Amino acid sequence: MNSFYRTESCGALRANHERKNVKLSGWIHRKRDHGQLLFVDLRDHYGITQCVVDPASPAFVILEHAPLESVVSVEGEVVLRQAHLVNTKIETGEIEVKAQLAVMLSQAAPLPLTVNSDEPFPEETRLKYRFLDLRRPKLHQHIVLRGKVIQFLREQMQSRGFLEIQTPILTGTSPEGARDYVVPSRLYPGQFYALPQAPQQFKQLLMASGFDKYFQISPCFRDEDPRADRSPGEFYQLDMEMSFVTQEEIFSILEPVLRETFLKFAPDEWQVSLENFPRIPYEKALEEYGSDKPDLRNPLKISNLCKLFHNSSFPPFQGALKKKGTIRALKVPGLAQQSRQFLKMLESWALEQGAPGLGYILRKSDKWQGPLVKFFSDDEQLELTREFSDIEGVGVCFMAGPCKEVEQFLGKLRTYVWKALNPEEEKVFKFCWIVDFPMYEEDPLTQSVVFSHNPFSMPQGGMKALEKISPLEIKAFQYDIVCNGVELCSGAIRNHDPEIMKKAFLIAGYADQEVERQFGALLNAFRYGVPPHGGAAPGIERILMLLCQVPNIREVVAFPWTQQGKDLLMQAPGPLPSARLKELHLRPLSS
Template identity: 50%
Template sequence: MRLSGWVHNRRNLGGLLFVDLRDHYGLVQLLARPESPMFEPLARVSKETVIRVDGTVLARSPENVNPELATGEVEVEVTDLEVLGTCPELPFPVFPEDATSEDRRLTYRFLDLRRERMHNNVVLRSRVIAAIRRRMTELGFNEFQTPILTSSSPEGARDFLVPSRLHPGEFFALPQAPQQFKQMLMIAGFDRYFQIAPCFRDEDSRADRSPGEFYQLDVEMSFVEQDEVFEVIERLMTDLFHEFAPERETTSPFPRIAYRDALTWYGTDKPDLRAPLRMADVSELFAKTDFKAFAGKRVRAVAVPGIADRPRSFYDSIGDYAVEMGAQGLAWLKVDESRQFSGPIAKFVGDIAEELLAETGGEAGSGLFFCASDTDEQINRIMAPVRVELSRRAEQFEENAFRFCWIVDFPMYELSDEGEIEFSHNPFSMPQGGEEALDNQDPLDILAWQYDIVCNGVELSSGAIRNHQPEIMYKAFAIAGYSREEVEARFGGMLRALQYGAPPHGGIAPGVDRIIMLLADQPNLRETIAFPLNQNAQDLMMGAPAPVSQRQLSDVHIRVVPPSDQRKRS
């Protein structure tokens, strides 16, 4: 037998030399005996050297079978050896997978990808994308490619700009999303489109956001309403997560939660429903009490069943966690079997006891936690993570599940910091109630046909039923302060297309990177992307971004102007 691969590990046991040989498909154990001419050459070969061996396949004795290895019942006694690629001292070990700084891992990503975990993540990515394509085709969708070089978008994140050589002073932009193109496809008569679409946004890194570029499952459908989009995506996600994580529960249909309810119950529009606890707004109840610490404050409460017998230290530890999240403190109460309160603020709540239990869903044996702050936004920043941590520490958190939900009924408009009406989510969405709502409702009461899909506290995507009627679009933008001329200047191409017989349509674009991050159970997106940028939007392996020559700049009519502080230093 002839085998080729990388030297993964080497062991000299009782005079017998064992070498683990690794390739894309796994490991096989090589064997050399002391009397073999292959013993010394094989013993000198360093880890991660690429070798080719010829040898004889031997069955392992029953006590030496390795059930953790696909080839664990056999080994290969080496009869010939050739070194195909030498390897110097490694900057970090491939095996064992010792902790290494992320920047070093990304600088030597080709080595990092040899590690079993990273190798498996990238293979998983390939398999998931192939499954998405297969399932979308089975659902009647066609895959179309949209342009990478396009026009700059006046909305959203910063564009990556590409200067034009043939048109001096003018620029292409890399697409933040294929939004306008996929709507054009619907107007052109292609009723079910999808694409594994590359998107480019010049924005800061987060654990669930990769700077520079990312991929999304871009979907658009004609002649649909919200329910039909949900039906397709629920079927896709349920089947996909069952296929790649069968040991973790995924159920459908996904619950639908109104945006305002999500903020009240969970403190976020990206709730982790593995934590079953809900918050309640009890501001009005505490306004009836003499508890001065909550006077004039917004107050949220969480009732946790079955923890009244926990020691004081449990309650104090939750308070400490809340302080880490930015709280001044966290008040708490216990409810005994006779529904009597005890705890630091028990003397203040006697008059509202039953109302408090009714409002929070508390019961005998519960513990109640309270947070007060000047604004709902401040409380939400604190209590959203506290709610999840409470569920974990109370042992009421579903570790082995994927819990999806839809966030629906987003407000069409909100007030800016200056008190002006502006779009709150997606300006191209259809308002619920259509033109009549725009004409007759308070703008802050108008809801939009917009929705997010969330899984385990991770927003996978936003989507919407589109505003396909130009006159409604003009009115929607007018409420946000845009003149007709300004709308035409910014979105003329889309408006022109909508005037030529546009069908009702809607869509969504779940993030492929985020889906794989969940399936691989990884802490951030970079662990599931073969060659990501680091958190500073740099490619450390290839050395990008980097200066280019003056000739290259001249070709595209560009002159680099250093930042003002750099000019001063020079």
């Protein structure tokens, strides 16, 4: 590196550069005035170098009064630090630069947030001054890691024969499960483009066009409510599609790509499971884990006790079974050894979740004890011992009621009680596939049949399944990848038969004319010969959230929006001048 402004970066100098005259440029990260000497930490994209400034040096006049985050250029000689002064926390910690000259390149105004610490600031401040926030070392490194991960993913896909192809950003509306962002047309009054929720139709059209393996790092736009793991606006995914493939063949591509990515970029103290990703059917995931996003580091599983208690006299169990509900239980090793205070904490938590309480039994002194034991017969207690073992210290928590409510509650309890018993997080990434998703589900408001996942998926059993099986019992060739309780990826084998597609949409309430209107290009392409195909789309931000161990997507996005869907930095959304509204054939809102 040799330019007008610098001969080295602030992260390059080592002991072997001793006595070399160098020129550095960067931001003043920190200053320490020790009376006879001024120490200045100079920071750029590559690292930090300590500069030492003698009051007799011409550089002292410039640097003494320079505010933090001012941009300066410093010239001087590289000198070794004394052994006891070596800073092992930075790569340049063996040396310092004895400053001789300094030039102020850009003086900083008073700072609205500190850059040289991780001191928390309100989200509004951080996003309004994101350019300052991004200078903070931790966030800066998150964005550096993002670039490296994307580059690595590209290399992984290209090495497997995938071709990177960009698909349109302005397109038509599509029912992907969320609201579209729409763009008014200037040339066609009253008509609108849409930003793609995903490149779904385009990547399928690429397969119809004869491109065998496609991928891109694709932006996706969804006008939906924000969540910690999804930005209100845009996000990016590794979008991929393949021709002439089965579900297992797609698995054989994606598993090593994700495993290798995590092996390369996982934090030093973290491990990556090297076993093949387990395949867990959707219904089994709900039954055993209470979630279709199970964290496999947690060994607790839920048991179905409907058969065991089919003759129970316990009123809550009787009532649940009469209403075609369920009785489930969570086995918790060590629960009986916990304090009464711990059990009261679980009971309070259950009430906060809307449950009437927490029913449990505990294995102590070779017998079951606890609030529910008196309601169980000797035979039922014997069966419980066979089901959950007679190991001292085991606890069993019960829940009865509608299946969905019971699954959700015990799924949350499974997570809560495991974290309470194991406050030190197991530092390993464990993956699994969730497979055999239902093709349809019942809308809770209208009781109508709607798509449950991806409307372009092939139903298992094809046309015969659509004609002979109840819609809510049809499975689809749909799958997710889950890592440590986070959904990383969704995908499917696609429906490539026009007649099966029409039938599938008809069941979900779409008439033929509506299907032709919304998906005419796709259907038309399929009429001219299309290979069986499928794909998936791992989320870039969710991969990074795991790798960086951050709870919110904003920590791995350079310029995110607020939770309210606003870009405070660029002041968007904002009004348009009346002339622009007229050009777009739009009327201003009345005041």
